[in-house]
Amino acid sequence: MPGLKMKSSALLRLALSQSTLVFFVVMLIAAYFLSDRFFTPDNVTNILRQSVPLGVVSIGLLYVILTGGIDLSVGSVMALVSVVVALTLPDLGLTGAIIVSLAVGTCAGLVSGSLVAYFGIAPFIATLAIMTIARGVALIVSRGQPIFVDNDTFMSFGSSSFLGVPSLFLVLIGVTLLAALLYRQTVFGRLVIAVGSNEVATRFAGINIPTIKVAVYALSGFTCAIAGIISATRTGVGSPILAIGFELDAIAAVVVGGASLAGGRGTVINTLIGALILSIISNLMNLMDIPGYHQQVVKGVIIVLAVLMESAKRRLIDR
Amino acid sequence: MPADGALAPRDGRPAESRGQRPPDSGTEGGAGRAETVEYAVDVARVSKAFGGVQALKDVTLRVAPGTIHALVGENGAGKSTLMNVLAGILRKDSGSVRIFGDEVTFGKPQESQRAGIAIIHQELALAQDLSVAENMFLGNLGQGGLFVNWRALNRRAGEALRQFGFDIAPTTRVGDLSVAYQQIVEITTALVLHDCRILIMDEPSAVLADPEIDVLFANLKQLRDQGVTIIYISHRLEELFRIADAITVFKDGQTVTDLDPKTCTEDDIIANMVGRRMGALFPPKPDPGATSDVVLRVDHLTRGRVLHDVSLTLHRGEILGLAGLVGSGRSELARCIFGIDRVDSGTIEIDGVARRIGRPAHAMRFGIGLVPEDRKRQGGILPMTISENLTLTNLREVSRFGLCNAAAERRVAERSKDSLRIRLGALCDPLSSLSGGNQQKVVVAKWLNAAGTVLILDEPTRGVDVGAKMELYAIVADLARQGYGILVISSEMMELIGLCHRVYVMSEGEITGELSGGDICEETIMRLSIPKRRKH
Structure with missing residues (x-):
């Protein structure tokens, strides 16, 4: 039956091309059988809220990774911003504090980007430096103490819902849509892919590479600022020790989403799914009462599996 | 699998005494072998398909031992596919392959290597920062032990190189060797350490300048005289008459004919490759016109030790050639004019x-x-699409407020496709899906979309088949007619002679001569290219 065979191979191709989504669906099905508390409204809302900071940061980081770079400073910048927003709320009010916070995050990215683009420092090193600097500054300005947020409007946003969907998750959806628009429809998105695919040829085509590079790090800093603000609204504190090790989760989300750390390959939607996958894994393991130490091991194994699947898929498609 | 004879442990000696299974031959070397085994490689009715595309159709190829056998054909004619079958990279669908009389079916490259076949790719697989000896023994640096005995390593490498009469010091850093000598290092490694008797060379001369080709050819002939069988793939037809003992022409996945280089002409080869007689390879040179506007003037340009006091002028509608050996400063000059490298002194005037x-x-x-x-x-x-490549230099025209306009983009891409006759499946296919010649057309078209006045072409027809070459030449002449000033850098002297109004020759970072009209000839270019010995 050649017709049937053709159909199943076409189906396989479709599954392969959407492997991140397939992985996500398989995980949801598994979650249904593993825990009867998983699909309760409370838990789903909880997951949606929890996944927001990781989702937002991963999407910003994706742009850096698309150019072949990396940003290790995301967690520290988030912490710095959460402290800044908590400190400035009383004096500057809601709008002022948010603007200043977004500016602080973006500036951190601008500095990383400039070190990479104009001083030729390797992204790993440049953002490693910014990572410790941002963490240090957060500890200095907070004197090492959590800063409690004193603003009811700000606090209520973290727990509010719109049409039954947590407002915070709507922020993530908005960021995703904007980032996808930037990726697909704009000259900037095109150039980011070009730089990551072949930097030399892009430079030889008369494109100013440093501008693109600075822009992606600034974008990453901007999304970290959003995530920092969101953390403050959810927890009610600006914490200098927030999101330690968060860069690893974010990198994992981007990679699970099928992006290549060599640059040039990866999509916004799949990165969002990657972040959701990681959030769901954590949530599921909590529901199943798996101890924290074990959770780390399981998480690592799942990341390896996802990446192996991705490379197997590459081989199949290329053949 | 080959018979036991071909798998027996090697004694480290080259070519001799292997492949001749009836050991009745008293004479040594290639001459004796030719009598014992009729063909080193005997390919009969081999076919290979990729999906619906028939890459090889009943191909027959017979290569006599101890000869240099050239394969020619346009890109996609099936040469590389057949060589990949011989090298064990691809499996044949049907037909038979005999190596020195033994029927073989290779499942992986190691099996082919064990049967005595080595393939030297155009992109060399050498570690540039290691020495010649280290590269040769890279798979087994310790020679079975834990520590490296450098002296023994260098001695063995030196012996191997001398055995074939190659004059390379084993301690030289590979990156310091010219590409021709790097090829020789790779050849020696294959012949001595992996004990190969059949050498497949995939377009080795494409990356070499003319004097380097002389070095390669002299060494290949020497190997042939020692009994090594060489299959040589090339797009440069004129060189086949210097080196090949036999020529097989491929076209559309089939072998068309065997030619004898002693009796055939270049036109015969081309006629068989394309299936028709070609007129001249080059279009008539466009009339430079009455205007003598200078579009590009380079004055006393100096950069470190690579460029010294270089001056040239390029007029509107002119095709200007830049000749010289690899490393003479031609590409470096182009890089400086294009702003890739900084200059120490000198000026560049545009219009x-x-x-x-x-x-x-x-x-x-x-x-x-x-x-x-x-x-x-x-x-x-x-990996990016053809249309994305075409519009990369011209994003302003295909976007508004930073948003890409798909319709405008398609219009620009279609225009490029039509004006340069780019053959492609769909504009949204990746650039990698195109043949070399069509990829090059895309790169040229990209700059036409940027609407400039000066176009620098650095080795524009490297690794491109004859048909696409002719088209590219026609495009260049056409662009000159439209008013572009065109600077062509090429290692193929015929290309410069056939295409250019004037030619500058460079050597050791300096311009050593300017030729125009009938003065542009191979002898003069060659004479001006050869470096003069510097006085200390």
């Missing part, structure tokens, strides 16, 4: 205005385009 060109983006703004020498690494972005 009569002195400009400081700090980076390619500036060069582009001033109307200069560059088609770089390395198409895959510098010219095109292979």
Whole structure:
């Protein structure tokens, strides 16, 4: 039956091309059988809220990774911003504090980007430096103490819902849509892919590479600022020790989403799914009462599996 | 699998005494072998399909031992597919392959290597920062032990190189060798350490300048005389008459005919490759016209030790050639004009205005385009789509407020496709789906979309088949007619002679001569290219 065979191979191709989504669906099905508390409204809302900071940061980081770079400073910048927003709320009010916070995050990215683009420092090193600097500054300005947020409007946003969907998750959806628009429809998105695919040829085509590079790090800093603000609204504190090790989760989300750390390959939607996958894994393991130490091991194994699947898929498609 | 004879442990000696299974031959070397085994490689009715595409159709190829056998054909004619079958990289669908009389079916490259076949690819697999000896023994540096005995390593490598009469010191850093000598290191490794008797060379001369080719040819002939069988793939037809003992022409996945280089002409080969007689390879040179506007003037340009006091002028509608050996400063000059490298002193004027060109983006703004020498690494972005590549230099025209306009983009891409006759499946296919010649057309078209006045073409027809070459030449002549000033850098002298109004020759970073009209000939270019010995 050649017709049937053709159909199943076409189906396989479709599954392969959407492997991140397939992985996500398989995980949801598994979650249904593993825990009867998983699909309760409370838990789903909880997951949606929890996944927001990781989702937002991963999407910003994706742009850096698309150019072949990396940003290790995301967690520290988030912490710095959460402290800044908590400190400035009383004096500057809601709008002022948010603007200043977004500016602080973006500036951190601008500095990383400039070190990479104009001083030729390797992204790993440049953002490693910014990572410790941002963490240090957060500890200095907070004197090492959590800063409690004193603003009811700000606090209520973290727990509010719109049409039954947590407002915070709507922020993530908005960021995703904007980032996808930037990726697909704009000259900037095109150039980011070009730089990551072949930097030399892009430079030889008369494109100013440093501008693109600075822009992606600034974008990453901007999304970290959003995530920092969101953390403050959810927890009610600006914490200098927030999101330690968060860069690893974010990198994992981007990679699970099928992006290549060599640059040039990866999509916004799949990165969002990657972040959701990681959030769901954590949530599921909590529901199943798996101890924290074990959770780390399981998480690592799942990341390896996802990446192996991705490379197997590459081989199949290329053949 | 080959018979036991071909798998027996080697004694380290080259070519001799293997492949001749009836050991009745008293004479030594290639002459004796030719009598014992009729063919070193005997391919009969081999076919290979990729999906619906029939890459090889009943191909027959017979290569006599101890000869240099050339394969020619346009890109996609099936030469590389057949060689990959011989090298164990691809499996044949049907037909038979005999190596020195033994029927073989290779499942992986190691099996082919064990049967005595080595393939030397155009991209060399050498570690540039290691020495010659280290590269040769890279798979087994310790020779079974834990520590490296450098002296023994160098001695063995030196013996291997001397055995074939190659004059390379085993302690030389590979990156310091010219490409021709690097090829020789790879050949020696294959012959001695992996004990190969059949050498497949895939377009080795494409990356070499003419004097380096002489080095390679002398060494290949020496190997042949020692009994090594060489299958030689090339797009440069004129060189076949210097080196090949037999020529097989491929076309559309089939072998068309065998030719004897002693009796056939270049036109015969071309006629068989394309299935029709070609007129001249080059279009008539466009009339440079009455205007003598200078579009590009380079004055006393100096950069470190690579460029010294270089001056040249390029007029509107002129095709200017830049000849010289690899490393003579031609590409370096192009890089400086295009703002990739900094200059120490000197000026560059474009349309009569002195400009400081700090980076390619500036060069582009001033109307200069560059088609770089390395198409895959510098010219095109292979994973991106054809239309994305075409519009990369011209994003302003296809976007508004930073948003891409798909309709405008398609219009620009279609225009490029039609004007340069780019053959492609769909504009949204990746650039990597195109043949070399069509990829190059995309890179050229990209610069036409940028609407400049000066176009620099660095080795524009490297690794491109004859048909596409002719088309590219016609395009260049056409662009000159439209008013572009065109600077062509080429290692193929015939290309410069056939295409250019004037030719500058460079040697050791200096311009050593300017030729025009009938003075442009191989002898003069060669004489001016050869470096003079420097006095200390």
